[in-house]
Amino acid sequence: GAVVSQHPSRVICKSGTSVKIECRSLDFQATTMFWYRQFPKQSLMLMATSNEGSKATYEQGVEKDKFLINHASLTLSTLTVTSAHPEDSSFYICSASPGLAGGSSYEQYFGPGTRLTVT
Amino acid sequence: AQKVTQAQTEISVVEKEDVTLDCVYETRDTTYYLFWYKQPPSGELVFLIRRNSFDEQNEISGRYSWNFQKSTSSFNFTITASQVVDSAVYFCALTPSGYSTLTFGKGTMLLVSP
Numbered sequence: 001g002a003v004v005s006q007h008p009s010r011v012i013c014k015s016g017t018s019v020k021i022e023c024r025s026l027d028f029q030a031t032t033m034f035w036y037r038q039f040p041k042q043s044l045m046l047m048a049t050s051n052e053g054s055k056a057t058y059e060q061g062v063e064k065d066k067f068l069i070n071h072a073s074l075t076l077s078t079l080t081v082t083s084a085h086p087e088d089s090s091f092y093i094c095s096a097s098p099g100l101a102g103g104s105s106y107e108q109y110f111g112p113g114t115r116l117t118v119t
Numbered sequence: 120a121q122k123v124t125q126a127q128t129e130i131s132v133v134e135k136e137d138v139t140l141d142c143v144y145e146t147r148d149t150t151y152y153l154f155w156y157k158q159p160p161s162g163e164l165v166f167l168i169r170r171n172s173f174d175e176q177n178e179i180s181g182r183y184s185w186n187f188q189k190s191t192s193s194f195n196f197t198i199t200a201s202q203v204v205d206s207a208v209y210f211c212a213l214t215p216s217g218y219s220t221l222t223f224g225k226g227t228m229l230l231v232s233p
Contacts, residue, residue, distance in 0.1 A: 032219055034219070034220075034221075041228075042225070042226075043210065043223045043224065043225045043226050044164075044210070044221075044223045046220065046221070049219075049220065091162055093162075093164065095221075097219040099219075107169075107219070108219055108221060109166075110156075110163070110164040110166075111163075112161075112162065112163040113162040113163060113164075115162070
């Protein structure tokens, strides 16, 4: 149980275009989803936290207009990188938490990640 | 504020050696959870263990063992008889009870050579 998927696993896009990454909880309802960014040989940096039906809470320094997060249902959150530039190239990882309804608020289940390359 | 320090950036060992990965944390919360994750070259984070701050018992799972010491705010991870497949980046993480936000350490890259 507790499987989280991400799509696509890899994406290459041209500078100036937008790309959408999907994060799905396959066998549980995720009241909270998290988006992380990881640069090569670095740790995971939390970008934003989203609760179903609410606006996402962005970490300091993360541009909310550039990284659009939508958490429209209990099983799906999307991250859209708008007007992507080469510096946005990174590994993006989502995680999902069932929250208190799932028995424990601290569990996070991670997706396999999406490698974005902007040319 | 939470902080997790993994002072070892990279460790290289030869197969069958034992290796310990250090993790030191800082938190003002009296209740919290500590985690270890493995990230192989594929990138996917693999959950290894969760430890509640009230439970200081050491845990062993196969070749893996964890030593949690509140007195020194450490949660060290030992791999016994390491194998090439253990090569990965290992992250220690912390979350206060009642929240899900994880604070990650910078990770330790473990290279196990044959």
